[in-house]
Amino acid sequence: MRADLEIIQQWVRPGHHILDLGCGDGTLLDFLQRERNATGFGLEINPDHITTCMGRGVRVIEQNLDTQGLDNFDDGMFDIVLMTQALQAVRRPDKVIDEMLRVGREGIVTFPNFAHWRLRWGLALSGRMPESDALPYKWYNTPNIRLCTFKDFEALCRQKGIKIKSRRVVDGQHQNSWLARLWPNLLGEIAIYRITREST
Amino acid sequence: MPDSLPSDSVGLVSPKTIHFDKPLELACGQTLESYDLVVETYGTLNADASNAVLICHALSGHHHAAGYHSLDDRKPGWWDSCIGPGKPIDTNRFFVVSLNNLGGCHGSTGPNSNNPETGKPYGPDFPVVTVADWVASQARLADHLGIQQWAAVVGGSLGGMQALQWSLDYPDRLRHSVVIASTPRLTAQNIAFNEVARQAITSDREFFEGRYYDENLVPKRGLMLARMVGHITYLSDASMGEKFGRELREEAYKFGFDAEFQVESYLRYQGERFSETFDANTYLLMTRALDYFDPAYDFGGDLSKALAPAQCEYLVLSFSTDWRFSPARSEEMVNAMISARKRVSYAEIDAPWGHDAFLIPTPRYTDIFTAYMDRVAREVGA
Numbered sequence: 169m170r171a172d173l174e175i176i177q178q179w180v181r182p183g184h185h186i187l188d189l190g191c192g193d194g195t196l197l198d199f200l201q202r203e204r205n206a207t208g209f210g211l212e213i214n215p216d217h218i219t220t221c222m223g224r225g226v227r228v229i230e231q232n233l234d235t236q237g238l239d240n241f242d243d244g245m246f247d248i249v250l251m252t253q254a255l256q257a258v259r260r261p262d263k264v265i266d267e268m269l270r271v272g273r274e275g276i277v278t279f280p281n282f283a284h285w286r287l288r289w290g291l292a293l294s295g296r297m298p299e300s301d302a303l304p305y306k307w308y309n310t311p312n313i314r315l316c317t318f319k320d321f322e323a324l325c326r327q328k329g330i331k332i333k334s335r336r337v338v339d340g341q342h343q344n345s346w347l348a349r350l351w352p353n354l355l356g357e358i359a360i361y362r363i364t365r366e367s368t
Numbered sequence: 369m370p371d372s373l374p375s376d377s378v379g380l381v382s383p384k385t386i387h388f389d390k391p392l393e394l395a396c397g398q399t400l401e402s403y404d405l406v407v408e409t410y411g412t413l414n415a416d417a418s419n420a421v422l423i424c425h426a427l428s429g430h431h432h433a434a435g436y437h438s439l440d441d442r443k444p445g446w447w448d449s450c451i452g453p454g455k456p457i458d459t460n461r462f463f464v465v466s467l468n469n470l471g472g473c474h475g476s477t478g479p480n481s482n483n484p485e486t487g488k489p490y491g492p493d494f495p496v497v498t499v500a501d502w503v504a505s506q507a508r509l510a511d512h513l514g515i516q517q518w519a520a521v522v523g524g525s526l527g528g529m530q531a532l533q534w535s536l537d538y539p540d541r542l543r544h545s546v547v548i549a550s551t552p553r554l555t556a557q558n559i560a561f562n563e564v565a566r567q568a569i570t571s572d573r574e575f576f577e578g579r580y581y582d583e584n585l586v587p588k589r590g591l592m593l594a595r596m597v598g599h600i601t602y603l604s605d606a607s608m609g610e611k612f613g614r615e616l617r618e619e620a621y622k623f624g625f626d627a628e629f630q631v632e633s634y635l636r637y638q639g640e641r642f643s644e645t646f647d648a649n650t651y652l653l654m655t656r657a658l659d660y661f662d663p664a665y666d667f668g669g670d671l672s673k674a675l676a677p678a679q680c681e682y683l684v685l686s687f688s689t690d691w692r693f694s695p696a697r698s699e700e701m702v703n704a705m706i707s708a709r710k711r712v713s714y715a716e717i718d719a720p721w722g723h724d725a726f727l728i729p730t731p732r733y734t735d736i737f738t739a740y741m742d743r744v745a746r747e748v749g750a
Binding site for chain 2: 222
């Protein structure tokens, strides 16, 4: 099982109503529907992904976060709003996070860490924009227009009064590593954050 | 017509007429004491009758949705692109039922049928039927065929309205509702176009207040105009532009008012052909059914409240250049479904053909429709 699925499913209770922003081919929702009896939707704009979702029984809505936002979802209607590996690709991540925590009681966000040592090393040595397995694009064609580091994300949460309930730092294969736990912003490639505005 | 039938065709089919004796109470307060429905079916009903799919037709549609009536047919049924072996609604797996709705003019009881009380055609005395009336009659048809629950009820445009109405009126009798290029209610602009069409018909001198059958006449001009104005709303500016542009039939302007542009002669031809095969009173009825459709009406305009009883899962599809029932109308429906916590999937398909796109097999449309119906089939073990 993909390690990030394993981690995320621990935070999902049976029957949870879930919204997955940028749900891709629906792997995660399909998994949560089967393993956790979860309900809900994915939002996606890639036509092939949408077709795959429909074929596997994942409810998917064609909706562009950048242009349409989440206005069509009521306050607090989801238990969890997920966003895996998509935060860095939206135009205004800060507003998306606000919207996630408006329509959901809890958010789960994963994104690549731009401060990972290999990216820092690449930039320092070559003087060129870094590329990696998690970020395999050129600077001019990358969909990842809002890259940030774990520290940046946590600073934004602090500024917005958002509580980080858990953080798991993993490597590119979503595996746990003790090194990444020791020095996350340098050695962690991907972080999985569980955030909320609720006090409990 | 080719010498042999295409391998992905349901082949030669023949309609049958089913008579219903149990009176049907209509929304208008009148009762139809008995009526006929003309039906075609494709594929085989499985042992537990779980693989049945109901096709609901649009404004000018009928029961002949797929296949050919004879080897001399110029064209197959109206939705042959989507119904057949290996097609999105795969007749190797599903038992497909397609009917002509009440008030129609292709064999089901309608204005051109004889009124048993007078022995003459109903004409304007045929009651104004609604989408909900159609759904009620379709439920009787399901009873007759031994179908307790449809695997899916599927329709485009006015047909999509029936698929939606099914989910509200008989929530436990369908697993999936597939609503394509449709809307939860007409806009003022939609109603306005319908009114122009009706005025064209009723102001034709040969309409005779709807009793033209008695005069052995047909309000052809009115029906032709109605179809012409309707047809414009089915196409997009871009698709008309691509098909006709400003192309002339002859080389130069003739400074007169005959059909000089290709688009004019196309519309006239379409209108004329339609006026030879369709009944004017049916056209009035069908457009009125469109106007009246508004399931949210009884809920203060709140569609999500109207959706409360629904249990099925929905697939909603819209087309980018459809301005008759635009993607925004489908999104209205989808948002109400989300609000009502219903299971729904939605896609807006990029296609240049306007409203008519739901009849044209573009790759993405076919892919999505196939993927979704494949899942429906797996769900019911078909």
